[in-house]
Amino acid sequence: MTETTSPPAVTGRRVDHRGLAEPDAQAPKIATITGQTAEFDAAGLSPRLINLELRRLLYIEGVTEVTIHNPGAQHSIAVGLLLRCRIRIDGSLGYFGCGLVDGPEIHITGRVGWSVAENMMSGVIVIDKNAGSLTGAALRGGDLVVRGHVGARTGIDQKGGTIIVGGNTGSMTGFMMQRGRQIICGDAGPGLGDSMYDGVIYVGGKVAALGVDCVEAEMTPADDEFIDRKFGIYQMERPDRFGKFVCGKKLWNYDNLEPNERKLVL
Amino acid sequence: MCGIAGIIYKGQTGDIGREMTRMLQAMRHRGPDSTGYALYGETSDLVIMRFTLADPTDHRDFDFSERLERNRRKVESRLAKLGATIDRVQGESDYAYRATFWYDGELKPLADFVEDVPGAEVLSLGHSLEIIKDLGDARTVSEQYRLDDFRGTHAIGHVRMATESDVDIAGAHPYWAYPFSDVAVVHNGQLTNYHQWRRRLERLGHRFQSECDSEIIAVYIAQLMSDGLSLETAMKQSLDDLDGVFTYLVVTENQLGVAKDEMAAKPLVLYEADDMVALASEEVAIRAVVNREIDTYDPYEREVLVWNR
Numbered sequence: 001m002t003e004t005t006s007p008p009a010v011t012g013r014r015v016d017h018r019g020l021a022e023p024d025a026q027a028p029k030i031a032t033i034t035g036q037t038a039e040f041d042a043a044g045l046s047p048r049l050i051n052l053e054l055r056r057l058l059y060i061e062g063v064t065e066v067t068i069h070n071p072g073a074q075h076s077i078a079v080g081l082l083l084r085c086r087i088r089i090d091g092s093l094g095y096f097g098c099g100l101v102d103g104p105e106i107h108i109t110g111r112v113g114w115s116v117a118e119n120m121m122s123g124v125i126v127i128d129k130n131a132g133s134l135t136g137a138a139l140r141g142g143d144l145v146v147r148g149h150v151g152a153r154t155g156i157d158q159k160g161g162t163i164i165v166g167g168n169t170g171s172m173t174g175f176m177m178q179r180g181r182q183i184i185c186g187d188a189g190p191g192l193g194d195s196m197y198d199g200v201i202y203v204g205g206k207v208a209a210l211g212v213d214c215v216e217a218e219m220t221p222a223d224d225e226f227i228d229r230k231f232g233i234y235q236m237e238r239p240d241r242f243g244k245f246v247c248g249k250k251l252w253n254y255d256n257l258e259p260n261e262r263k264l265v266l
Numbered sequence: 267m268c269g270i271a272g273i274i275y276k277g278q279t280g281d282i283g284r285e286m287t288r289m290l291q292a293m294r295h296r297g298p299d300s301t302g303y304a305l306y307g308e309t310s311d312l313v314i315m316r317f318t319l320a321d322p323t324d325h326r327d328f329d330f331s332e333r334l335e336r337n338r339r340k341v342e343s344r345l346a347k348l349g350a351t352i353d354r355v356q357g358e359s360d361y362a363y364r365a366t367f368w369y370d371g372e373l374k375p376l377a378d379f380v381e382d383v384p385g386a387e388v389l390s391l392g393h394s395l396e397i398i399k400d401l402g403d404a405r406t407v408s409e410q411y412r413l414d415d416f417r418g419t420h421a422i423g424h425v426r427m428a429t430e431s432d433v434d435i436a437g438a439h440p441y442w443a444y445p446f447s448d449v450a451v452v453h454n455g456q457l458t459n460y461h462q463w464r465r466r467l468e469r470l471g472h473r474f475q476s477e478c479d480s481e482i483i484a485v486y487i488a489q490l491m492s493d494g495l496s497l498e499t500a501m502k503q504s505l506d507d508l509d510g511v512f513t514y515l516v517v518t519e520n521q522l523g524v525a526k527d528e529m530a531a532k533p534l535v536l537y538e539a540d541d542m543v544a545l546a547s548e549e550v551a552i553r554a555v556v557n558r559e560i561d562t563y564d565p566y567e568r569e570v571l572v573w574n575r
């Protein structure tokens with residue numbers, strides 16, 4: 001790939017010929033550090049510079065609490081953080097925010113785009129406003145809380161952890177879910193739990209349509225206790241009732257039926 | 267991947283050329299191949315026609331300039347033959363032109379007659395619509411066509427990552443809804459019943475400039491509107507008629523609409539204020555024109571929304 005200094009997307013940055021990648025970027029070292037806490041203003045910084053500054057604070061300076069101001073809805077912020085720390089993001093993020101993390105507690109005061117917390121292994125992420133589609137895709141552990149609405153395919157391929165949504169969720173929520181739980185306070189779009197293998201989805205509002213092999217099950221006292229505990233932690237208001245949705249276990253992978261026999265079963 | 271963006275002001279005008287450039291440039295990573303704009307200025311008595319006589323990738327042979335000049339004169343003479351009174355014809359680049367003229371006849375024969383000139387392609391026809399598209403990112407196209415000074419009421423734009431057709435102006439969005447005045451579309455996605463709809467619309471006499479599936483949407487919507495449907499009703503019907511994954515934006519002289527397929531497979535972020543609406547594939551594009559923390563949301567599956575200017 002040919003690299004050039006022209007045309008730079010932001011003055012003073014060396015970028016590749018597409019004006020996108022910054023091959024030799026360095027942490028800008030602009031944060032104010034006070035003991036174990038730090039904060040910095042991300043206005044005008046590229047995602048790479050924001051992440052370099054964040055990683056410098058957490059991994060080199062040994063800071064445990066960071067506040068990022070003005071993230072500007074940029075993509076791929078705070079990804080791949082594999083340590084316990086507290087991060088407050090004062091604003092909104094774009095796509096792929098906080099993915100592949102293991103351990104941090106992250107509070108986002110704005111909204112987030114697609115694929116927030118993808119592959120999160122442990123930790124807590126709380127989002128005060130809405131989130132886009134693919135929220136918590138392939139989530140493996142930890143709690144992901146969205147106080148507003150979320151888009152389509154929430155928790156697709158979820159393998160563990162808990163996703164809590166204060167508002168509505170779009171189509172194909174829990175698609176191919178394998179483990180973990182989702183608590184949706186509002187309505188769910190069509191295709192809820194389509195092709196889920198395992199796990200539980202609680203819905204407080206209306207369900208437009210169930211997906212293939214998703215069935216309604218009876219709520220148990222243990223389910224109520226779990227929901228109450230989570231709502232207590234995150235100080236959320238609980239809807240009057242929840243429906244509980246699980247895998248019907250009638251898809252082909254649960255039997256050895258021939259194709260036309262499967263059709264009869266479904 | 268591709269990126270789409272739209273902006274509409276309610277009851278006022280704005281710097282839509284500059285703003286659309288900022289929005290599209292913020293999404294340049296979604297499509298570096300070409301960039302296009304459909305801009306709506308003040309409605310004029312004149313017909314505004316944007317057209318090209320060659321593609322930027324065409325070989326510049328020794329009589330390239332003379333041939334284009336000859337063909338430009340042919341276009342002018344054909345407009346005059348059909349009864350148009352020409353106001354002016356400006357060269358916007360060495361192959362793209364903007365013509366304004368008085369004309370109250372049918373647009374279809376006019377567009378067909380112009381496109382019969384070798385190399386000619388009508389990008390848009392209307393009383394306020396102007397489609398500008400070319401290769402490169404938004405900043406490149408905006409500088410080339412001096413779009414920063416374009417004021418108007420609403421606009422849509424597109425950055426393209428070419429997948430199923432060539433990197434040329436014909437493959438770039440937006441698409442004008444030939445032969446309907448002032449209708450244009452940008453699309454992010456893929457239509458799987460494209461050939462079926464193309465044959466149907468060709469049987470009704472429509473022509474297509476490209477092999478790009480997105481062009482179908484523009485003509486399809488305009489055809490339904492000419493049959494008497496409102497923009498919103500036509501877009502709702504498209505959710506059943508068009509197969510595939512799509513988020514598309516349509517603009518008419520007075521309206522801007524968005525539709526999402528039943529899987530909500532393609533992204534769109536929406537910001538609505540009292541005086542304007544901005545929407546784009548990524549929030550970072552909206553933030554390029556509304557530089558503060560804002561409340562946005564993603565429309566859901568099978569959602570159709572329409573705003574008036």
